[in-house]
Amino acid sequence: SQTIHQWPATLVQPVGSPLSLECTVEGTSNPNLYWYRQAAGRGLQLxxxxxGIGQISSEVPQNLSASRPQDRQFILSSKKLLLSDSGFYLCAWSGSGQGDSPLHFGNGTRLTVT
Amino acid sequence: AQTVTQSQPEMSVQEAETVTLSCTYDTSESNYYLFWYKQPPSRQMILVIRQEAYKQQNATENRFSVNFQKAAKSFSLKISDSQLGDTAMYFCATYNFNKFYFGSGTKLNVKP
Structure with a gap:
């Protein structure tokens, strides 16, 4: 069966520090991978x-970046965090090119920038 | 980007009663997919139900069913026999061309 691992679960970082959140998927190959952010009491922002490996599409211009160094590994990074980067970050995967394959989510990372 | 609108920020329902959550969306595509997700206090996202736009028959999963009105671009979720465990945030989502877009969510509180 497929599983998705996301870590860390909780992170407190000062403004201006770097960020690295990691997500890995097991039990499937060539998945589509996603990073979402959920502000407090709000919806999910893609x-x-x-x-695919090395193929990243950005939906929202910001000081965050993403990388996919391996087929089932997805990393969210920042060189310098802003207060506005605080939120709940969710990694997810779906079957490639299959609209009937729903999103499967990790447990999320709660990021607080102080 | 596709937009998804959930106009009910918060709703309450008595245990064992029925509640309907609303969702409208905007797309220019003819074929797409629609989903409802549940996020309990644990914050884990759980798939509730999904619908393919080209299928006219409304999807049903146990106590959960949808009312899909393609022309009106409406996709509401009906929860029958509400249970305390249904208390959660509910998100409507659309899928097209590798992207999933979510609404702002409806917080459902099931009262005993």
Missing amino acids: LFYSV
Whole structure:
């Protein structure tokens, strides 16, 4: 069966520090991978998605970046965090090119920038 | 980008009663997919139900069913026999061309 791992679960970082959140998927190959951000009490904002190794599409211009160094690994990064980067970050995967394959989410990372 | 609108920020329902959550969306595509996700206090996102736009028959999963009105671009979720465990945020989502877009969510509170 497929599983998705996302870490860390909680992170407190000072303004201006770097960020690296990691997500890995097991039990499937060539998945589509996604990073979403959820502000407190709000909906999910699509940040990045990837349909293959090294292929990253950005939905929202910001100081965040994403990378996909391996087929089932997706990393969210920042060189210098802003207060506005605080939120709940969710990694997710779906079957490639299959509209009937729903999103499967990780447990999320709660990021607080102080 | 496709837009998804959930006009009910918060709703309450008595246990065992029925509640309907609304969702409208905007797309220029003829074929797409629609989903409802549940996010309980644990914040884990859980798929509730999905619908393919080219299928006229409304999807049903146990106590959960949808009312899909393609011409009106409406996709509401009906929860029958509400249970305390249904208390959660509910998100409507659309899929097209590798991207999933979510609404702002409806917070559902099931009261005993």
